[in-house]
Amino acid sequence: MATNSISSKGGRLTLIKSVLSSIPTYFMSVHVILVSVARRIEQLQWDFLWGDGGAGGHYHLVSWDQICMSKEQGGLGVRRLVLFNLALLGKWLWRFVEERERLWRRVVVAKFGVDRGVLVSAMRVEEGQLRVWNVQLRRDVQDWELDQLVDLLGFLYDLHLGQADNDALVWDCPRAKGIFTVSSFYGALVEDKCVFHGTLVYLWKSVWVPGTPSKVAFFVWTASLGRILTIDNLIRRGHILVNWCCLCGQVAESIDHLFIHCSVSSRLWMLVVAIFAMVWVQPGSLFVVLQSWVGGSVGKRRRKAWILALRYLLWLIWLERNRRVFHGVAHSITWLERCLLTVLYSWVTGLVDPDVLAFTDFVENLIC
Structure with missing residues (x-):
């Protein structure tokens, strides 16, 4: 590999x-x-x-x-x-x-042999109108096993069998x-x-989306659990750092601020929402974004692009954040917007190097 x-x-x-x-x-x-x-x-x-x-x-x-x-x-x-x-x-x-x-x-x-252990041999016999179970244990029951024997007998007598039912071994397990x-x-x-x-249901279908590169899906999963190493998480791990957002330089960096509330990230969100002609209220947390980003109202033709746009937008913000922190390289918002549309095109169509006309048609189809 x-x-x-x-x-x-x-x-x-x-x-x-x-x-x-x-x-x-x-x-x-x-x-x-x-x-x-x-x-x-x-x-x-x-x-x-x-x-x-x-x-x-x-x-x-x-x-x-x-x-x-x-x-x-x-x-x-x-x-x-x-x-x-x-x-x-x-x-x-x-x-x-x-x-x-x-x-x-x-x-x-x-x-x-088969006489070792606690195997049970049971046979249903009829006494008039009453059916009873002839249970034969192959060893004496220990004191601490009496409750299990009672449960076994209760299970047998709760069975409702018809006259013509044949005995069969069935694996009683869901989906088996x-x-x-x-x-x-x-x-x-x-x-x-x-x-x-807890009662919180994990939105796994919103994280593991077909067509998303495995490294991006893994990143979205980590971010959805709140475990990526933003500055606030690094401080919790004992690092002494100045907590500020390297994208906007205004407030402390957290997962929700970096990906949603930051002014640079908000520009990218507004671009995606405007392309799909959606009315979108900025949510308070990344979990709510994943919960609401289902694509039901954008139409079947644009649904794949809408769903993948969220994944790459989060990935793009994280890459730009790391470039600024570790390499001191900051791209303009125009460059980020162009990169967002280009990569989204390659994810949806499977083409790495789109020509100008094909890319233009792709963007127009998203807007329409």
Whole structure:
């Protein structure tokens, strides 16, 4: 992979999901991974994502717990190795019960038997009009397992079975359609282990938009969580800095000010709104912008350009801010406006070097 792809956060995330998380998959499908080994691998992935490389000096802007959440919950969907290991091993338990005539199962039964553990053999019998369950435990119940036995009996007697119903093994998990899958088992394990606080729903569809470059989508995700290193966030991390906005030079720099309320950023917002002939009230926070920028009233033909315009506008503001802070280079507002339209054209059409006529038609189609 090219160096610039690896250096971007989007490229690193792709490598983690496709390579680093997949390397131990075969081992975990047949063995129990040590928790210490899993934690070490996850630490390497976390360091790699934020560009640490073992030398230090890079902030880990988002916790690993947050990263391992699904995109719908505000994470990146990276797998927890310990839970994924359990899901992979659970596949063998399911196959052991389901594939009773397979050679591998008969070998296991012949060598180890099936009388160990706490397996339950249950049979429904009829006594007149009353159906009862003949539950036979293969070992004595311990005192601390009585509650589980009561729950089991309650579950069995709550079942409503018809006269002609045949017994079948069904995987009771949402979106699995009765068939066991490793992904559905992993999702159930994650939901069981994670506790989510608050009632705020993460707007993942407003962050992960098709057509957006991975590095830009990763940046928008980080900004939506309030974790990018603006001066106010650096001060919270212990840096002694003068808090001022390098774009307007008037007030303190925060995420909401930099991307929305700054006079330079406001000019760019007004350009986008004017092109699409929209009436727009400046919101108070970036989260509200992502929540409201759905593109429902701009028409189907211009919706893609409208949605992508928000992503590149945020990215353009961040690039200009960093150029001024680290390189001392400040571009004019006219240059930024031209850059905004040119890159938006390339994102929507897929063309890198547009000719003048095609670019003019593109802008006219946005206005119309």
